Amino acid sequence: MTQPKPVPPRGDAPTARLDLSLEALAARILARHGDTIRVKKAHVATQRLARIVDCTLALANRVGFHSMSLRDLSKETGLSMGALYAYFDSKETLLLMVLGTVSEVVEEALGHPPAELPPPERLRWLVAGHVALTEAMLPWFTFAYMQAKSFPPEARALAVASEQRTEGLIAQVLADGKAAGDFEIADVEMTAALLKPMLQDWYVKRSKYRRRKVSPGAYSQALMAFVGAAIGKR
Template sequence: MQNAPHLEDAASCSGFELTTEGLCRSILARHQDTICVRKSAIAVPRLKRILEAALDLSNRGGFQAMSLRDLSRASGLSTGGLYAYFDSKTTLLKMILLEVTDLVQRVLGRPPATLAADPVAHLRWLIDTHLHLTEALLPWFTFAFMEAKNFPPAERRIAVDSEALTERLFAEVIERGTKMGVFRSDTSPLLPAIIKPLLQEWYVKRAKYRRRGVAIETYSATVQGLVLSACLSDRPGQPSGSRQVQGS
């Protein structure tokens, strides 16, 4: 599906390409000490095959159950060819997790400058952009969520830190809106933590919403409405359009 225009804008501002190839180029640059292949024209297509195969195998049967032989067969590369890109399954796992965490920070952490004065619009943007980001790279986010309980301690910490980052982004916007009088002063401090599961529901239960014919725009508008109903102030003098709860 096509990405939302504001998601493309956010990715562009962060200097990032929201494709598997873009992720592979970023991984190649980040892990030069591990990846032996230096030529991007060769490394990126092969790394794409490895990662797509690893995500597919993991999302169907679990990362722990995936053997290097399975990955070799699914990617079409020899075991020796795999070792040119990572030295262990744990390294491969870390590559994926670091990329997902960095992606969230780079895209959601750089909102349009116009949102600074409008916390409601910023909150809507965070919800909608996060949903479209996970939709665009569904296998990556599904992997990070479903496999988290099986990660080694260091990799589990990466996943926990990523979730904390997302929660902090929402908390900062809500805090700013509360100080401006846009959000109620009695808004629950738990609200940022509650938003995250609503966003995860979309990609973890993607098949359920596909069966029900629920479009991402509908889901996004519903989450926005729920969140704003929990914090939006009735006081006058709010930013333009901020009193409208339904939709975006």
């Protein structure tokens, strides 16, 4: 019943295979942190977790996670202080619930690019997938990016690892394309390093692109055109 209802696969898009609804993501959290969550009935826990995380993202993205007090969160969720602490044993655990979900989903969505595609197509798959994923889980990614900088070692490590993973995936495709003669790249690592911040810009400066009325599709298309020209895609 708390199982994420399967979404019919649409094409090959990395996000189409996954259920990224708030409830499904809350169910993931319950699965990963079930041992520290004191609430026993799964459907209750999932429902409350969804609300807790939703409010956490909203509040933290407005004033910062550190500045968000648990009393604020209590007011926003409608749950008492005591009730909140039935779902996590410390504020840091709440932080890890969000960060863990993000890196888990990143791995599932982008971790295995379709090997049958030629490198140029695979690069497009990766770029479009990254934009689509961060668009679908926008508050999660802005949270992870903004908060992970100055926070406890464990949380920080999680964020850094996830980021390196994506850059590694990009580098792999670039290397394959270079070997196959599809790309002209002097330094694969450096090129991947330059690509990453442009991908991140989509969610880090989301408000800017909203103001300029740039759609997700338009962004990934512009980005691909820019990168394609830079690495001499034929």
